[in-house]
Amino acid sequence: MNSLIRPTFWPEGLSRNLLGVAVLLVLWHIAASALTGSYMLAGPTAVINYLIAEHALIGRALAVTLQNAAWGFLAGNLAAIGLALLVTLLPALRLPIGAVALVVFCLPLVATGPVLRVLYGPGPGPQITLAALSVYYTTFLPLLVGLRAAPGSWFDLITLYGRGAWSTFIHIRIMASLPYLMAGLQIAAPAAFLGAMVGEFTGADRGMGVLALRAMRGLDVDATWTLALVAALVSMIAYGAIGLLAAWLGTSKPDILLATAPAKTSGNVASVLRSVTFVLATIVLILISWWVAMEAFALSRFFAKRPDDIWRYLMTAPDASANRAVLWAASQATLVQVIPGYLAGLGVGAALAMLLMLRPGLSGAVLPVAIALRSVPIVTTAPLIVLALGRGAAGTITIVAVMTFFPALVACMQGLRQAPGQVLDVMRLYATTPLARLWYAQLPAMLPGFFAAARLSVPAAILAVTVAEWLATGRGLGALMAMTASTSDYNLLWSAIVVVTAGASIGYALVGGVERLILSRLAPEQLKP
């Protein structure tokens, strides 16, 4: 994600934000009263009562999960920074490392959890690792952009003074990248918490995830909502604190919007061949890493399948076609829910950003709600949303949309502000309506940010749909992967991992393709390297 988030939301308009919170509380109370007795929603008073009664228990659980999330946050972001620096110093590594990093980020949590548990044995290892895996990519990508986000004249200046690449690195690149790093760290905070909670599902003695499971199974709606809200609140505080830290460091908001410069395709045979070769080489690299990782840890073939096992299962085994049919049916069930949800999330995000551009007064009410929705851990809310909206498509599509709209909203708001002031001034002189200004000047400026969010939201949408299928609807690839716990059909699990990961990577590439196509027509200047 290139320009994610305005690093602060508190200092300006605190009172408006408070108004938003008040509106939310009232709406929540009305909804809870209307749903009394349905075991779906606990109202504000029930939550406060539960919090008072069980504050010690929740405090201890929060401490455990927060600690794991913090270690994961640290490890994941350090890895992201290390990778970004490496790639900047050795640009030849940029494409292969970027590709492998994306593929690892797309691995479904449902499936990586049990493997990590076997690797680590008991303890917080899987929780920390899943938290780290949930955050590193959303820091890596903006940082990569940030390290290049400086005007060419600055680099010239360093050269004029006779200093080398190292000085450029220290004085320009690192400084230029700080706002982007901060933006990445902000969205990493809720993701780390969610990762740590999902990690607890792989077998833990204590923590917020353990309590959430117990509450869901025990039909304890008050506890479920209290836990979800406490988790959301903590994520929001982390989000706000990083924003304040960014402000204190004096980093300006990231203000240069670059669509991670999608590779230019000139369309000639040589460049197509190069792209194909690169894709094939990446696939081979990933297959080798997969195999080496399994062998290095001497993981049993009973559950840790190798690429050749999956090839046999899907291609050469006697019942290979039946196996493919099972996967294909589940993939279809997942696709028909993830695609509308993803598009709805992006659409809602962009539409809200435009609404806030036309009616800035609403932002105090909309932004806190948006941040809260993004921060509520999906593992606790997915079953409740599905219960409220039904087991048809609506529930799952809503969950996916909730997980994807926030990056789009933030990036689009950022993008809308990038419209050149002179253009807007000229339009104002000619008395154009705000709507016309939005359509002709601000919308094209918004597109790069929109697409950056669209690309990063592909893995997020897939995470959302598989979690919803696993915990709530019991259909599709998410349910198929979870089912392995009872059937020990690890060939099917690993095949599903391959399908999900490949699907996410292809989706990511497709969005990049659409982005190039549209930007080349509407905002060609954004495609310049």
Next chain:
Amino acid sequence: MTRFDISRRHLMCMGLGSFGALTLGGRRVVAQQSSVALQLSWLHSVQFAGSYIADERGFWADRGLSVRLDAGGPNAPVEPPVVTGTALVGISAADYTAAAVQQGAPFRIIGVAMQNNPFAIASLPQNPVHTPTDLEGKRIGMPLANMPVLRTLATLNGVDLDQVEIVPTQYDAAPLVAGEVDCLLCWSTDLPIAMYVQGIESVTMLMADFGYTLHSQTYIATEESIANRRADLVALMSGEVLGWEEYRGDLEAATDLTLSRFPDAGLDRATQIEQARRQVPLMFSDLTDAQGFGWFTEDTVAQNIETLALLGMPVDAALWDRSILEEVHG
């Protein structure tokens, strides 16, 4: 197929564990202390109270064994840690074990904690399911993964499954309470208790009463362990037997021990004591009264094999190995 992988890390863990036992475990000094792990099938709760009693009362320590109890969870399959040797014994179920064996895992069932299968159909009194034929014309909520279970119940009782509307849900009582379904496929010892504690009356039809004979909460170990680590297995199972017998004698104490041992697990006493009560008739029977906890016979094994065949998992009696229990009770 790798039969038994023992990793370097695992060896180190065992080493550290023994070191810890030497430095800390001064309470009972035993000649050779051996450290093993028991992989539980779910989060800590009274479901495993017999094991906690065995640990607290020193039933394992007396036999030179220190047992680490590893929590399970919704994303924590039991079979992989047992295959890799991270855990010496796992708490599985006959159908899970049979499936794993079909996939090449070298498991044997060495003991049976739940003689009667806990699967049940839960419904509300105004629209109850008392017998399997009551299912016809109703909407049942269940994870699709449990389809073979429902199909087997239908086959055993001549229920026309086309007359039953299956609603894929996850494992949660809320869809029943919200009126989204008429009944649920669940364990008699969890979702019905959740409703009971919330003050919602429900009707529970135990599937074991209608021909669904399948061992649950089974102790599994690898063939390798049975051949080479018999002493540890016998010590572990002896502790389990003593722990569960003590559990049966005082459910209140077992519940209190569970609550005090896991203060952070979010357990509440009302739920736990009810679960403790309801699992007694599943775990103890005339057979265990005569032969001891965990026992199985050729007859019960044969009934299990029939049910497993209906579930689509053909196995033979060699899946069960009673030699460890025979040493325990012998």
